[in-house]
Amino acid sequence: MLVSNWMSKDVVTITADRSMMKASKVMKDKGISRVPVVDGEGRIIGIISDRDIKDASPSKATTLDMHELYYLLSEIKIKDIMTKKVTTIREDETVEKAAVLMLEGNFGGLPVVDDEKRPVGILTDTDVFKVLVDITGVNEGGTQVCLQISNAPGSLLPVIEFLRENNARIMSILTRNEPETVEMKDVYIRIRDMEKPDFKRLQAGMEEKFQVQFWVVDPVHRVV
Structure with a gap:
């Protein structure tokens, strides 16, 4: 079972110089929980997840007023909070291998990249569940x-x-x-x-x- 047959090909990416707020809006608008971060040539250099944003956000008990909070969030860049060591997989590899990588790394999705490290898709744990349902x-x-x-x-x-x-x-x-x-x-x-x-x-x-x-x-x- 090849990754190419099960991955989501409509992959959303973002650059490292964008704000954390932008990444949060992208994920909310697209209904996704992680976004590959790319450089100017489209090569993957990191990944940011909703968990990263949550961890970097101020506590609900913060004493900052709304304007101070907005300024603080707008100043936090993706490059400051993204995961730089990204586990990836190629589309000609197997879903089984992807499942092992996700299980070992305790994360719910893998960017699928080509030979130039450019994202061509995303494979999530939901996609793996779909494979199990389909083959059985x-x-x-x-x-x-x-x-x-x-x-x-x-x-x-x-x-x-x-x-x-x-x-x-x-x-x-x-x-x-x-x-x-x-x-x-x-x-x-x-x-x-x-x-x-x-x-x-x-x-x-x-x-x-x-x-x-x-x-x-x-x-x-x-x-x-």
């Missing part, structure tokens, strides 16, 4: 069954063959990555809804032949 097919309902199978090569084939013989339509298959030294691994298979008698026979047959951990039936849910 959970928004279309169906039933997920979790099995424990051998970690040996070819161990999934009998399961797939059994599902085919019982006219089960597979929506997605996910498996937990385990070291070769681990004998068993979990596999999660989502199948489309079936007629109740057919589904009951499928359940009984799978629980007899395989190590079934659980069944979960999900309703159809359209993501807006």
Whole structure:
């Protein structure tokens, strides 16, 4: 799954000499929580988030009057509060790698850059959630069954063959990555809804032949 297929391409940028108030207005107007900061040639040199603005803003308990507060905020430049060490990703890299970087860095989005370090998009944690929903097919309902199978090569084939013989339509298959030294691994298979008698026979047959951990039936849910 490439970043290019899931990122937001309408990326908003700002220059480091603009005021913190300008950055705040841009984020509010666009409904975003972070903005890449670029130099005069459009190359990324930092990033500013709503958290940075909140941390730099005076406390609500300030004794400054409105005019003094406005002056203070207008004098704070983006370059003074932005994060200068920016973690980025390229559009030809994977969403999985992006998820690892976001998890390790504890942030909710990554600027996507080209070879010249110019922003070409943004990938957020919301985009990663959309990937999970899309690849599993959970928004279309169906039933997920979790099995424990051998970690040996070819161990999934009998399961797939059994599902085919019982006219089960597979929506997605996910498996937990385990070291070769681990004998068993979990596999999660989502199948489309079936007629109740057919589904009951499928359940009984799978629980007899395989190590079934659980069944979960999900309703159809359209993501807006």
